[in-house]
């Protein structure tokens with residue numbers, strides 16, 4: 112879809128001044144969002160992950176209730192971000208300084224409609240027409256060709272994909288260690304630290320395709336994780352969680368179903 116409401120990708124050649132804009136990434140999976148933001152930063156773009164679930168009331172206020180829940184949550188995330196940023200920056204707040212990252216996909220899933228609906232909502236606020244939405248699409252394999260050089264685009268794709276794989280591994284590491292942690296809270300604190308150091312690693316080595324360095328960091332984290340596990344705790348029943356990706360991965364949206372299962376003696380896989 113091409114219209115003047117949804118900007119699929121900001122073009123580097125039309126005065127968008129990409130380097131001065133901040134790319135706003137909504138959180139689905141915590142680790143994934145942070146590693147993706149780090150990957151963008153590695154390629155020279157300012158990118159940050161927005162707080163999530165703090166603007167749910169706003170998300171519900173500006174949707175009808177028939178949309179997919181992730182659409183309501185992310186609507187709230189961007190509106191909450193703007194509200195906070197306006198409070199913090201006052202008159203210096205400029206919607207042109209931001210790009211909201213909301214990809215799309217074709218097909219029966221309504222995900223492809225999020226950016227269009229959210230564009231309409233943003234446009235209904237004074238000045239927010241200037242806040243662009245970046246919507247890479249599956250129809251061209253999520254190309255970022257308009258903002259990256261050809262050789263960089265391929266590298267970005269590889270690194271972004273790798274960041275998702277590493278994020279999945281870190282999630283599994285949390286699920287594998289938390290039910291067996293020596294003391295409550297150890298696994299969460301460990302993964303939080305590891306997520307930060309892994310994001311730093313992606314930021315430094317992502318653009319250089321330093322996958323070996325990233326693998327070494329991952330191996331170090333996995334080795335360290337053994338120290339928080341109590342080997343005397345017997346194996347617990349394994350429970351697989353399936354379903355819609357956003358709700359499966361977003362811990363507030365799924366009412367922390369993984370922790371609930373763990374409290375009842377399960378190990379989630």
Ligand code: SF4
Pocket residue numbers: 179180181219220221222355356357
């Ligand atoms: S998969 Fe997600 S985005 Fe797609 S229709 Fe279902 S809830 Fe909506």
